[in-house]
Amino acid sequence: xxxxxxxxxxxxxxxxxxxxxxxxxxxxxxxxxxxxxxxxxxxxxxxxxxxxxxxxxxxxxxxxxxxxxxxxxxxxxxxxxxxxxxxxxxxxxxxxxxxxxxxxxxxxxxxxxxxxxxxxxxxxxxxxxxxxxxxxxxxxxxxxxxxxxxxxxxxxxxxxxxxxxxxxxxxxxxxxxxxxxxxxxxxxxxxxxxxxxxxxxxxxxxxxxxxxxxxxxxxxxxxxxxxxxxxxxxxxxxxxxxxxxxxxxxxxxxxxxxxxxxxxxxxxxxxxxxxxxxxxxxxxxxxxxxxxxxxxxxxxxxxxxxxxxxxxxxxxxxxxxxxxxxxxxxxxxxxxxxxxxxxxxxxxxxxxxxxxxxxxxxxxxxxxxxxxxxxxxxxxxxxxxxxxxxxxxxxxxxxxxxxxxxxxxxxxxxxxxxxxxxxxxxxxx
Numbered sequence: 001x002x003x004x005x006x007x008x009x010x011x012x013x014x015x016x017x018x019x020x021x022x023x024x025x026x027x028x029x030x031x032x033x034x035x036x037x038x039x040x041x042x043x044x045x046x047x048x049x050x051x052x053x054x055x056x057x058x059x060x061x062x063x064x065x066x067x068x069x070x071x072x073x074x075x076x077x078x079x080x081x082x083x084x085x086x087x088x089x090x091x092x093x094x095x096x097x098x099x100x101x102x103x104x105x106x107x108x109x110x111x112x113x114x115x116x117x118x119x120x121x122x123x124x125x126x127x128x129x130x131x132x133x134x135x136x137x138x139x140x141x142x143x144x145x146x147x148x149x150x151x152x153x154x155x156x157x158x159x160x161x162x163x164x165x166x167x168x169x170x171x172x173x174x175x176x177x178x179x180x181x182x183x184x185x186x187x188x189x190x191x192x193x194x195x196x197x198x199x200x201x202x203x204x205x206x207x208x209x210x211x212x213x214x215x216x217x218x219x220x221x222x223x224x225x226x227x228x229x230x231x232x233x234x235x236x237x238x239x240x241x242x243x244x245x246x247x248x249x250x251x252x253x254x255x256x257x258x259x260x261x262x263x264x265x266x267x268x269x270x271x272x273x274x275x276x277x278x279x280x281x282x283x284x285x286x287x288x289x290x291x292x293x294x295x296x297x298x299x300x301x302x303x304x305x306x307x308x309x310x311x312x313x314x315x316x317x318x319x320x321x322x323x324x325x326x327x328x329x330x331x332x333x334x335x336x337x338x339x340x341x342x343x344x345x346x347x348x349x350x351x352x353x354x355x356x357x358x359x360x361x362x363x364x365x366x367x368x369x370x371x372x373x374x375x376x377x378x379x380x381x382x383x384x385x386x387x388x389x390x391x392x393x394x395x396x397x398x399x400x401x402x403x404x405x406x407x408x409x410x411x412x413x414x415x416x417x418x419x420x421x422x423x424x425x426x427x428x429x
Contacts, residue, residue, distance in 0.1 A: 017155055020145045022204055026089065027158065029197035030138060033096060034162040036193025038170015039177070040103075043186035044068050044124065046178055047110060051117055060117045067124040069131075070369060076132035076362035080355065083133050088141035088354055093201025095134025096194040102127035103191035110184030132365070136357030143345040143353055152345055156338035157287035164284045164334060168277035171270075224359050226352045236299075236343055237360055239402055241367040243303050246395045248371015249378055249387050250310070257384030261317055268319070275327040283334015295339050300403045302339075305332035307395030314389025 017023055048064035083091060102123045109115035142155035177186050227233050254272060258264040290298055309329035312321035341357070348356045379387045 016151055017146065017158070022089065022141065022145055023155070025200050025204055026092065026138070026141060026197075029096070029200035030092075030159060031162045033099075033193045033197040034166040035170055035173075036190035037163075038166030038168075039174035039186050040068070040170075040190045041167075042171045042174035043178055043183040043190070047106075047115075047183035047187065048117070048120065050183065051110075051115055051120060053117070056117075060121070063117075063121045064124055066369070067121045068128055069365065071125045071128045072131040073362035073365050075129035076358040079130065079133070080358075083130075086133075086137075086354075088137045088144055089201045089204040091130075091133045091137025091354055092141065093198050093204075095130040095137070096198035096201060098130050099127045099134075100191050100194040100198055103187055103194065107184050107188030107191055110187065111182070115184075132358045132361035133354070135361055136354045139341050139345070139357055140354040144350065153291050153338055153342045154288045156341045156345075157284055157335070160287070160334070160337040161281055161284040163337075164277060164281040164330075168274060168281060171273075226348060226356050227359055230347060233344065233347060233356070236340060237363055239299070239303075239398075240340060240360075240364050242398055243306075243395070244364055244367040245371040245374075246391055246398060247306075248368045248373070249375030249391050251368075251372050252375030253379050253384040253387035253391070254313070255384075256379050257313065257388060261383070261385050262319060264319075272323060272326055275323050276330040279327040279330025279332075280334040281330075283331040284338060285334070287335035287338035290335055290339065295343050296406055297403075298339055299336070299343075300399050300406065302332055302336045303402065304396055304399030305329075307392045307397075307399060310388055310392035310395070314385055314392050317385065 044064055045061050048061040052060035083094065086094065106115065106120060106123045106127075109119065138159055139156060142152055142159065146152045146155055174186050177189070227237065255269055258269045258272065262268065306329050309325045309332060312318075312325035316322070344357060344360065345353065375387060378390070382390070
């Protein structure tokens, strides 16, 4: 395919996306809230360090970071009945509202000097209870509004680009603001960013949503049942969980490798994550250029490619090869969310999509956390660099195993073509 025509086609897809009034209202709110979340990556941990009792900073920081993410899978499971009748835009708005209120309470208590560690962790946990549903609602809205698979992939790519770009910009902003006014105010900014998204979601007119979505009265199987009835969705979730699990130790091993193996500074660690974030942003933005490729081989290529880009970190103590490898790793990984989500959008009944995507988040989020927990004792046993090498080799092996499993099954050898219905026949097995 001519690269120039691919770029023009992508630009046309973006234009069609921005002509949708619902997305024009929601996407700016998603961008603002993603930036706020990026800022909280620094502020949440720093505030925990400040308010923790003497000698307990590590314990309370770990609890705070976990509480800001891990309750989302619990919410996906136990709150399904509560959100069953909500449209996609309402799911986004409900999650944003809960986050705005809980984080706003944290900010007020922190600034006034009244925040206790237990209260802090509890409020962070409440703030994330609906986050699996909010994330699912955003991608479901893309599928509802955009009937063509090419446009859906562009919408997915924009959403994942927002998250990756916030990973680059947010922590840098938070570092300066935290030093200037304190972490409580930064968390207050995060709360305000979610308030912006909540207003955008709640003000989507019902008739607009009904024109593009599925009415709440339509019968739908639960997300778990829908996944169980579709082996390829179940397989994709299993592969994603394994991929994320093998990534988890990297978050522990890289800081230890930089500090002890390279005798580097926090600034060097920040540089590693910055180049990764820049690469991932570019990769996510370029995901629509892969739309004519069969998605399963692309998923396999991303897994193998990510493992390969970790090899310089695991094989050498040289800084430059590691930085280049991690930047390329971000570029390779960037399209993963957009492409894997497109597979779910294509193969799930519209009325069950938000439930399926929430169930996916409920399974994949703990996978990274479990990998991170395993990374601690693994790093203690073999060191940071060797842990990175183990992660790289096992990830390459995972990709090779998936490729071997897909080859005889002839999974999705050709790109799927969807019509206005938005779904295709099942992959041949």
